[in-house]
Amino acid sequence: MDVKKEIKSLLNQAEVYKSQGLVKEAGDKYIRAAKLIQKNAKNIGNHKSLLQSISKQIRLVKESIRKQEEEPADREMSEQVQEIIRTKFAFSQDEKRLEIDGAIALAKFGQYARALDEFKKILGKEDFRLEAAKNIIRCHIARDVPDDAVRQYNNWLSETFLPGEQLGQIHRLLQDILKKKGIDTLLSAPEEIAETEGESSPAETAPGLNENEILDISSVGITIPEAEDRSRTYEYDVSFQSGSIINLLISDRDHSFLKSIKKGTVLEQTQFYSPIAMFEGKSLVVSVSRIESGPKTGHYSVDIQIQSI
């Protein structure tokens, strides 16, 4: 192709890519055009002004790429968007859970201010009070304002709103998060907890793990080193959690995973995902049973116990 035509074509492509929002591709075409002009400068009368103009375009493209890369991955959305998240991303089959699931969905989408409002409303409901309170703490931490989490905890501590046992769980949760973040604030423990400090953990808790220190896990990633002759990581949403026991519903199509586990199998590489962080740890398969009735007939219900985080 004639060089001038080729340059024209490249600049045309760059313009269209830019208009399509394909800024990286636009930048590539501008750079190719500039190189071609430099190489054939002798034959192009206005090469200096052309190069100047292209350099300006390249700068603009780079600026646009930088802005995109620096754009925060989440920001507060309109009430309309938040309402869709709250109502359409709560998937629980249990109607009672829909409200708290909606609030959790808001938090997952980074809508922390609205999520906080929703969790505060749920605090009034006894069945979900502890879960809502824990998530309030997590929202403050996710917003990177641990001071607000501490202030909230201290408010609860000075009130009689949360029962001592639940307050103790919040205390442990927050103290643990602060420690992991390297914040040396020491929280006052509720009286009942302070009195029982040093007592052993409940019997059903895995050795070395305090039941109350376990975060709510939303999903797990389990790596089986020799699944189908290669290392594979299986990810599953948590169906429900009771302390250190996590229940997973596994489709019967997941043959390779189901073949790799049985009661007593130790899953050495387990990743636990909570709404605020991911932890590496170990878990133990405590039961595997086939579901014989209902909409999940044929699936497998697998209980795993967190051994270490």
Add this chain to the structure above:
Amino acid sequence: MANINLKAREIEVKIVYYGPGRCGKTTNLEQIFKAFRKQVTGQMVSADTEGDRTLYFDFLPMGLGKIKGYEVRVQLYTVPGQVKYASTRKMVLREVDGLVFVADSLEVRREKNMLSLKDLHMNLKDYGLTIFKVPLILQYNKRDLGEQGLPVMPVSLMERDLNRQLKVPSFPASAIKGEGVAPTLKACLKLTLQSLKKQLGW
């Protein structure tokens, strides 16, 4: 499976438009919003960035009338295409009933198409679904850009890249002009409703 409300006799079907960044997913929904006035039951809601890229999703509710006495409501979503929004894409995909994969016909986006389809495959797998069984339609968008002198892949090459194993219905389109948008949606709804009927034993 679709959300079925026995009391209200309603079926809620979720269709997700998937594909690489800037392939035209949002444009598809905008065209549907214009062209399917009778079926659209609410506003199109977009959660986008300042740079006009989809941040979380676009949402468009539609109504398809009654099937076996059940009101069928369809919710169309798009996912954010940019690589960095992987977790949001996965969240939007949850409980999906039908999919439209929008591929970009521009040659420079060939690899992005393939990576995005692979990403879809992996995300579906994580939800216990297989890309080979979920109702899926491919759309080869931006066919019009060839007229502007841009290198566009022939449909045969896109079929080879993306549909060789899947063998699902595919449609060329120019969403910006509204071309190919309706056939894509109709084909996806048809497949999705067929799959739903099968699941419900109707």
